[in-house]
Amino acid sequence: MNATSAAVDFSPTLRLLALAAALALLPLAWWWWRHRAAGALARRAALTVLTLFLTFDLVVFGAFTRLTDSGLGCPDWPGCYGEASPIAASVQIAGAEAQQPTGPVTERKAWIEMVHRYLAGAVGALILVLATLSVRARRELPFSLGWPLATVAWVIVQGLFGKYTVTLKLYPAIVTLHLFGGLVLLALLAVQAQRYHGRALALAAATRALLAAALLLLAVQVLLGAWVSTNYAVLACRGFPQCNGQWWPAPMDAQQGFTVLRHLGRAGEGGFLPAEALVAIHWAHRVFALVLVSALLALALALWRQAGGAARRAALALLALTALQVATGAANVVLHWPLAAALLHTGGAAALSGLLVSLQVRAVATSSSHVAVSRPSHRPASQ
Structure with a gap:
C-alpha cells in the first residue's frame, strides 16, 4: 500500500x-x-x-x-x-x-x-x-x-x-x-x-467555394509543413526554387518518407530513415505550396472584385500573408533555417488560418441571410 x-x-x-x-x-x-x-x-x-x-x-x-x-x-x-x-x-x-x-x-x-x-x-x-x-x-x-x-x-x-x-x-x-x-x-x-x-460579408457563391477550398488546402499544407519540421527535413533540399540542383529531385523515397507509424529518424521497416525519404518529405511540401499559393491568389482576386471595402481589405491581408509565407519558406532553405524566418513562417501559417476561418464564418452568415451586417447584432448595453 x-x-x-x-x-x-x-x-x-x-x-x-x-x-x-x-x-x-x-x-x-x-x-x-x-x-x-x-x-x-x-x-x-x-x-x-x-x-x-x-x-x-x-x-x-x-x-x-x-x-x-x-x-x-x-x-x-x-x-x-x-x-x-x-x-x-x-x-x-x-x-x-x-x-x-x-x-x-x-x-x-x-x-x-x-x-x-x-x-x-x-x-x-x-x-x-x-x-x-x-x-x-x-x-x-x-x-x-x-x-x-x-x-x-x-x-x-x-x-x-x-x-x-x-x-x-x-x-x-x-x-x-x-x-x-x-x-x-x-x-x-x-x-x-x-x-x-457578428459582421457578415456578402460573397458570391464562386468566392465562397474558393474560400472553402483554400481553407482545406491550407489544412493539408500545414500538416505537410509540420511533417517537414517533425522529421527535420527543412534542409533536405538545398537551393531555391530548385532542390539540390534539380527541378525534380531524384532519387526520392516517398514510401519511407510518409510512413506515419515510425520513430524519429527510423524507417518503417527498421534501420535509419534514408536521405531520399527526407527529400521526398520536403519536396511534397514545396510542390503543394504551389497549389495552395495559386488558390490563395485566386481567392484574393475574387475578394478584390467584390463590392465593399471589407472584402478588399481581406484581399490585401491575404496577399500580404501569402507573400510572407513564400518569403519565409524560401529564406528557411536559402539561409539554412534561421530561427527568425522559421518563427515567422509558423506565425504566418497561424495568421492565415485565423483569417480564412474568420472569412468562412462571415461568408456562411451572409449566405443564409443575404444581408451585409456591419455591427454586432447583440448590443452589450442590453445585457
Whole structure:
C-alpha cells in the first residue's frame, strides 16, 4: 500500500495547475479592469479575443520550443524530473547536461520547455473560464454552446498530445498532430470571436467555394509543413526554387518518407530513415505550396472584385500573408533555417488560418441571410 502510494505522486501536477491558474489571473485581471464598465456580452467578446491572441502567442512559442530542440528539455511530463520547475530539478538537469553538454537536456532547454507548459496551462485556464461564462449565458450566446465546450475538449486533447510528445520521445506522428492541433485550437477561438462581432460579408457563391477550398488546402499544407519540421527535413533540399540542383529531385523515397507509424529518424521497416525519404518529405511540401499559393491568389482576386471595402481589405491581408509565407519558406532553405524566418513562417501559417476561418464564418452568415451586417447584432448595453 505504501509502495503504491509512493509511486503515484500528484503533487507536481497540482503545483503546475496552481501555477497555471495564477498566471491566468494576470490577463483576467487586466481584462476585467479594462472592460469593467462594459456589458456582459462585450466583456465575453473581449475575453475571447484576448484568449485568441494569447493562443496565437502560444503557437509561436511552441514553434520556438521545437526549433530550439527544447521539446525534451524536461524528459518527463507534466513536471521536470518530478518537480514543478527547473529550479527544483537543477541537480538532475546539471547532471544530464554534464553528461551531454549539447544533448536534449540543458538548463536553457528545460526552462524553454517548462515556460511553454506554463503558458499552455494558463491558456487552458482562460478557455475554461470562457466556457464557464458561456454556459452561464447560454441563452444569449451568438453561437452554439458546442463551440466553447469543443474548445475545452480540444485543450485536453492538446495536453495529451503534449504529454506523448515527451513520453514517446518526439514520435513524428504525435508531434505533427500536436503542431496541427495548435492551429485547430486557434480556429475554434476564431469562430467564437467572429460570431461575437457578428459582421457578415456578402460573397458570391464562386468566392465562397474558393474560400472553402483554400481553407482545406491550407489544412493539408500545414500538416505537410509540420511533417517537414517533425522529421527535420527543412534542409533536405538545398537551393531555391530548385532542390539540390534539380527541378525534380531524384532519387526520392516517398514510401519511407510518409510512413506515419515510425520513430524519429527510423524507417518503417527498421534501420535509419534514408536521405531520399527526407527529400521526398520536403519536396511534397514545396510542390503543394504551389497549389495552395495559386488558390490563395485566386481567392484574393475574387475578394478584390467584390463590392465593399471589407472584402478588399481581406484581399490585401491575404496577399500580404501569402507573400510572407513564400518569403519565409524560401529564406528557411536559402539561409539554412534561421530561427527568425522559421518563427515567422509558423506565425504566418497561424495568421492565415485565423483569417480564412474568420472569412468562412462571415461568408456562411451572409449566405443564409443575404444581408451585409456591419455591427454586432447583440448590443452589450442590453445585457
